[in-house]
Amino acid sequence: MASSPPLAKLLAKRSREDLLEMIEQMVQRHPDLIAVVDAPQTPTIGRQPDLAKYQRQVERIFQGSEMRPMVAGLEALAGHGERLSESSDWIHAGDVYHLLLEAANEHYDDSALEVDYNGEVGCVIQEIAEGLSDCLKRAKGLDADRRRAWIETLFNAVLKDIELGGIDYAYFARDTVLFHTTDEDWVWLEPRIQSEIQNALVRKSFGSWARERLVNLLAERANHSGKAQMAEEIILELGTPEQRAFFHLQHHDLETAVEIARVHFKSLPGLVIQFADSLLQANAPDLALEFVQECTQDGRHSYEEWLAKFYKNHGQPEQFVAAQIDLLKTCFTLKGYRDLQAQATPLGKWKSLRQALLSALEAQKSYRSLIDVALLEQDWDSALCYLKKMSPWNRESHQARVAEKIQADRPEVAIALCQELIQAAINQRGRDNYRRAVQHLQVTQRLYKRLRQESEFQQYVQSLRTQHKNLPALKQELSKVGL
DSSP states (O other), rough: OOOOOOHHHHHHHHHHHHHHHHHHHHHHHHHHHHHTTOOOOOOTTTTTOOOHHHHHHHHHHTSSSHHHHHHHHHHHHHHHHHHHTTTHHHHHHHHHHHHHHHHHHOOOOOOOOHHTTTTTHHHHHHHHHHHHHHHHOSSOOOHHHHHHHHHHHHHHHHHHHHHHSOOOOOOOHHHHHHSOOOHHHHHHHHHHHHHHHHTTSSEEEEHHHHHHHHHHHHHHHHHHTTTTHHHHHHHHHHHOHHHHHHHHHHTTTTHHHHHHHHHHHHTTTHHHHHHHHOOOHOOHHHHHHHHHHHHTTSSOOHHHHHHHHHHHSSHHHHHHHOOOOOOOHHHHHHHHHHHHHHHTTTTTTHHHHHHHHHHHHHTOHHHHHHHHHHHTTOOOOHHHHHHHSSHHHHHHHHHHHHHHTTHHHHHHHHHHHHHHHHHHHHHSSSSHHHHHHHHHHHHHHHHHHHTOHHHHHHHHHHHHHHHHHOOHHHHHHHHHOOO
């Protein structure tokens, strides 16, 4: 079959009217091609770009449902701004970047985040924000209206990042608003920020965290301008309870800090612990303990781990032992168990505390924790007993580690456990399960060899092959390891 001539050669023979008719027919047949026809042309240095075309194109881009085309489309448009910037046409480059960032602020929402599953669109938006920030810093003779529009869009990007939960959306915008705006800019920008602070607690997408970010913006600007006292006043007048509490803590007004925390922090366990740790750092252990104990009294949250750690570092052994056993009943770890033993043994309380803890765990049916203890103490009978009490769907992973631990002392029992695991894996079918069965089988082989029962092992393997003769994938996996 003869090859077609190059496209350029074919089109060169057509008249302008023919080409226009062909393009119209192609767009009618494939409407998506309008994005190609209506795409902005490479901008000319020193000439105002056709911003209406950019607006239409970026709207089409954000209407897409796939990440790669969205990234490619935005990169192409951002490349126009980059070309203008490289030629020091800062004003026109800024106009392009401004339009793109404004559209991103409007359209990059939760739905766009789902499309942008690994953040590539967000990275292009970062570049756009950086481009606009650069143009704002470098453009000479920038008129007041254009400057204000650019700064407003950068500030809207800051608000968008807050709305999205602090994902570093267009993060260049924040530094530009903070450090590359003039006092004249702040005459109109500061009231806008204060208005957003007042609205932060009532807007659905905003909240206490949003208010904190905006207050920090005002305070950082004041500090940057050499107005440290004003920054402190901003925190105390507009800040969240958390900001005010930690402010007083940093300024050694501990009583005021604790009073604020008592009123506002009790329903926030993570903040309770953070504040209590800060009190410890301020050398106020008594206040820290009192505060946590007060927060424990309402019964909604428990702080056993913090209390155990506190008593270990600041209390008496008896206090640590009491707190640690409460912790282990709700959150068991072998390290915590060993710590309890180390502190309780010199007090002569280990035997009774150990029994009380094991009884509590058994009442809770915490068989995994009980197996941990039994294996630690090499109590194989207890480990096997608790293993039998576990539900079948939870037993398998623990059965493997029990078999591993007891194989030196009780190889026959370990073999039986492994054989159960082998059969269970085969019954689940599938190549991955067959590989898992072979792994258990290799452990079994080593155990038979230790008992000098290699012939019995070969008989067992042959029985598996016979029993499952209709499973070729299993036989293949067995053959791979020479079984």
